[in-house]
Amino acid sequence: MSIIEARGLSKSFLQAVKEPGLKGALKHLLVPRNITKIAVQPLDLSIEAGETVAYVGPNGAGKSTTIKMLSGILMPSAGSISVNGINPYKKRMENAAQIGAVFGQRTQLWWDIPIVESFSLLKDIYQIPEPVYRTNLDQFIELLGMSEFIHLSARKLSLGQRMRADLAAALLHNPPIVYLDEPTIGLDVSVKQKIREFIKKINQEQHTTVMLTTHDLGDIEDLCKRLIIIDHGSIIYDGSLSEVKSRFAKSRVIFFQVGSPMPELYEQLAQTDGMKLELQSEQEFSVSFDRYEYTASDVVSRVMRHGEVIDFRMEDANIEQVIKAVYDGNLVLNQSGQ
Ligand SMILES: Nc1ncnc2c1ncn2[C@@H]1O[C@H](COP(=O)(O)OP(=O)(O)OP(=O)(O)O)[C@@H](O)[C@H]1O
Numbered sequence: 001m002s003i004i005e006a007r008g009l010s011k012s013f014l015q016a017v018k019e020p021g022l023k024g025a026l027k028h029l030l031v032p033r034n035i036t037k038i039a040v041q042p043l044d045l046s047i048e049a050g051e052t053v054a055y056v057g058p059n060g061a062g063k064s065t066t067i068k069m070l071s072g073i074l075m076p077s078a079g080s081i082s083v084n085g086i087n088p089y090k091k092r093m094e095n096a097a098q099i100g101a102v103f104g105q106r107t108q109l110w111w112d113i114p115i116v117e118s119f120s121l122l123k124d125i126y127q128i129p130e131p132v133y134r135t136n137l138d139q140f141i142e143l144l145g146m147s148e149f150i151h152l153s154a155r156k157l158s159l160g161q162r163m164r165a166d167l168a169a170a171l172l173h174n175p176p177i178v179y180l181d182e183p184t185i186g187l188d189v190s191v192k193q194k195i196r197e198f199i200k201k202i203n204q205e206q207h208t209t210v211m212l213t214t215h216d217l218g219d220i221e222d223l224c225k226r227l228i229i230i231d232h233g234s235i236i237y238d239g240s241l242s243e244v245k246s247r248f249a250k251s252r253v254i255f256f257q258v259g260s261p262m263p264e265l266y267e268q269l270a271q272t273d274g275m276k277l278e279l280q281s282e283q284e285f286s287v288s289f290d291r292y293e294y295t296a297s298d299v300v301s302r303v304m305r306h307g308e309v310i311d312f313r314m315e316d317a318n319i320e321q322v323i324k325a326v327y328d329g330n331l332v333l334n335q336s337g338q
Contacts, residue, residue, distance in 0.1 A: 001082070003177060003209050004047040004070060009079035010233075011040040011065050039065040041233040042079060049176065050207040052199075054224035054241070056214065058327045062233040063213040064103075067179050070211070071101050084176060097126060100170030104182030107166055109154040115165045116150045119172060126173035133172065140168040143198050160191035167195060171202060178202075180212045184219055196222045217320045227319075229326055236326070245319055253288040253315045254299055259308030268302075275299070283310075 015037045018028045040062040047053055057063055068074040070081060072088030072095045081088055088095040101108075109118045123133045141147050144164040149157055157165065163183060170178060180199070184192045200223060202208045212224060220227065220241065227244055229237040237244060261282045269277040274290040287299050296314055303309055 001085075002046040003049040003084055004045060004211070005080075005082045006043065006045040006070070007080045008042040008044065009040065009066070009069060009081060010038070010042045010077050011062075011069060011074060012077045013037045013039055038233055040069070040230075043230075043233075043235050045228075045235075047209060047211065049209055050203070051226055052203055052210040052212070052224045053226045053228060054212050054214065054220040055228050055230065056220065056323060057230035061230045063230060064181055066230070067101075067181050067211070067213060071099055071179050072096070097173065098175055098177060100173070100175040100178040102163075102166050102170045102178075102180045102183050104163065104180075104185040107154055107162055109162070109165055109169055111155050112153050114151050114153055115146070115157070118154065118165075118169060122169055122172055128173050132174065136172050136174065137168075140171070140198075143201065144168055144194055160187045163187060163195065164191065167198065171208075174206060175208070176206075177209045178211070180210065180214075182214055183212065184214065184216050192216070192218070199223055217323065221319060229323070231326065241319065244322055250290060250292065250325070251288045252291045252296065253286050254296060255286045255313050255315065256284065256303055256309060257311040258283050258285075258303070258306075259310055262303070262306040265303060265306040 013036070014034045016028060017033045017035055018024045043066075045066075055063055055066065065074065069076050070083060070088060072083075072092045075089045083095060084098050086095050086098070088099075109115065110121065113121075119137060122128070128136075141150060144167065146161075146164055146168065149161045149165070152161075154162060154165065167180075167183060178199075183199075184195055187195070196219065199210060199212075203210050203223075210223070212219060214220060225241055227237065227239065227241045228235055266277055266279065266285075269275050269287060274293040276288045277285055278288070279285045287303070289299050300309070300312060303312075
């Protein structure tokens with residue numbers, strides 16, 4: 001059995017419909033009007049131990065709602081969930097011991113006490129044995145570069161410092177499963193990198209199962225082998241990241257280094273639909289092309305007709321194109337990715 005299993009999982013919310021202003025608020029008080037918003041349509045999920053899964057979709061697609069149901073914060077409207085054999089909503093305490101969760105927009109640290117004291121409280125709450133706590137704390141301080149702020153209270157930390165502390169707090173008790181909801185939101189590249197390296201290490205060394213929601217495509221490329229795309233509450237793709245790239249990314253890029261400038265070629269390419277030239281220098285350029293219209297050998301032979309090619313390399317398609325196309329409604333995927 002998979003470590004995370006959901007069958008027919010769904011969630012609806014009752015949303016108040018209010019007219020604007022005080023009059024609207026009063027009217028709603030007297031004659032309340034609500035609509036049912038289906039945040040998550042019945043969905044099935046199976047995630048194996050040790051997997052790193054990106055759970056992505058446009059704003060309002062239902063990502064956080066799914067994560068909240070899987071982590072036991074929200075009760076599903078229908079369906080079943082088993083996380084490491086436990087129903088997270090019914091056995092919240094047991095479930096809390098086996099998961100770590102980071103919600104990028106909120107902190108689970110105590111606001112007014114030093115971070116190291118928050119960690120110490122978590123040690124008692126999770127009953128973490130002293131040697132495990134010491135080893136993890138020392139390792140996390142080092143990996144996440146936390147020594148300079150560990151004695152400050154959460155309220156005094158910058159966003160990047162707070163996120164690192166939150167991540168450490170979520171993993172101190174060695175949970176086999178970790179849910180990360182936008183763990184790198186608003187962070188600079190260097191802190192993002194630290195966080196990604198840390199997650200990678202924990203996954204590789206401890207076999208921790210990672211489920212990550214993010215709008216940062218770099219997080220996905222760096223961390224996740226599997227991609228699940230949700231839109232309007234339904235899963236529209238569930239498969240490997242490499243497969244979605246190779247099957248759905250529309251364009252490919254070939255980088256060339258040539259013996260001498262090729263002005264005629266540059267002019268031709270500028271007028272060819274489905275091909276785009278980008279000059280890096282007189283003798284270095286890239287050609288991106290629509291892979292449904294042209295093959296790589298079409299492009300290479302076209303360049304070779306104009307002179308000597310010293311070197312060329314092809315770059316894999318970018319996941320960004322695929323996801324953007326899905327969000328824009330220009331690409332329809334189904335669960336098998338066909
Ligand atoms: N507590 C709630 N009450 C009413 N509606 C809710 C509640 N929580 C979420 N929703 C609605 O459910 C839908 C899905 O929200 P959810 O937060 O899961 O989306 P998301 O994919 O995480 O979006 P984002 O990328 O913007 O964080 C939205 O339409 C949202 O307005």
